[in-house]
Amino acid sequence: MSFHASTPSSTGEASPATTTTDLRKFRSISVGGPEVKGASLEWTDVDFVIKGKKILNGCTGILRPGELTAVLGPSGSGKSTLMNVLGGRQSLRGKGKSFSGEVSFNGKVQDPVNFRSHIAYVMQDDHLTATATPREVLEMSARLRMRDQDEKEIQALLTDLLDSLKLTPCKDTVVGNGVIKGISGGERKRTSVGMELISKPQMIFLDEP
Numbered sequence: 615m616s617f618h619a620s621t622p623s624s625t626g627e628a629s630p631a632t633t634t635t636d637l638r639k640f641r642s643i644s645v646g647g648p649e650v651k652g653a654s655l656e657w658t659d660v661d662f663v664i665k666g667k668k669i670l671n672g673c674t675g676i677l678r679p680g681e682l683t684a685v686l687g688p689s690g691s692g693k694s695t696l697m698n699v700l701g702g703r704q705s706l707r708g709k710g711k712s713f714s715g716e717v718s719f720n721g722k723v724q725d726p727v728n729f730r731s732h733i734a735y736v737m738q739d740d741h742l743t744a745t746a747t748p749r750e751v752l753e754m755s756a757r758l759r760m761r762d763q764d765e766k767e768i769q770a771l772l773t774d775l776l777d778s779l780k781l782t783p784c785k786d787t788v789v790g791n792g793v794i795k796g797i798s799g800g801e802r803k804r805t806s807v808g809m810e811l812i813s814k815p816q817m818i819f820l821d822e823p
Contacts (some may be wrong), residue, residue: 652679652818653720653732655700660715662699662706669695673715677817694738697819702730734810734818740802744791748781748805751789755809775811779804 635701642780651676656678662670669692677683687693701715706713706725719729742751752775756768776782789805790796803823810818 654678655717655733655817656754657717660696660699660717661713662695662704663712665710667776668706670699672821683822690716691764691778695820697735697821700726701733701735701819702728703735708753732816734815736803736810736818738821740806742789742805744794744796744804747784747786747788748797748801748808749776750784752776752808753803756811759813771812775808780813780820781805781808 646665656672656675660670660673673696678679685693685696695704700712701705702725705711716723717726718724719732725743746754749772753768756772760768760771776785781801784797784801788794788796789802796802807818807820807823
């Protein structure tokens with residue numbers, strides 16, 4: 615297994631007390647094994663401004679196949695905005711917005727919205743039905759996203775996901791909430807991850823996993 619830290623990229627939200635120059639603190643830490651085939655994502659000199667406020671400033675980085683990359687930075691420094699931009703979840707242009715720089719997916723420069731369907735995104739907050747079990751949550755996601763697959767394929771995928779995410783022991787326990795006792799916070803997060811893995815994405819983003 616290899617480990618390396620890339621050069622910090624400059625990004626952040628400017629405020630009266632700080633400048634974007636002071637917030638050049640992001641580091642991308644990657645952990646990967648042997649070279650594998652898969653999707654790559656690269657961004658160069660990305661700037662993003664909303665209502666005159668520079669949120670991202672000169673961001674440059676790359677995500678390679680088979681690697682786990684962490685984006686680190688203080689609260690409010692623009693980590694989620696960076697992932698939203700790269701994942702095609704953030705409108706880049708329009709009233710009060712300004713975007714510059716290049717983003718390429720698999721070597722082709724394009725608007726992130728064009729490859730959004732290839733990137734799964736797990737949000738910071740888990741939005742799961744409290745009275746459903748992890749198996750039911752994953753099965754509902756599978757039936758919505760795998761309409762052309764037969765029953766055996768769906769059940770095989772569910773079994774594999776539950777096992778891979780270590781959810782088998784709690785697969786029949788309700789998710790729960792503040793009122794209903796249910797699975798643990800870690801099990802909730804892994805259930806959310808499983809929902810996105812159903813579609814077999816080429817890349818997955820996790821906001822504060």
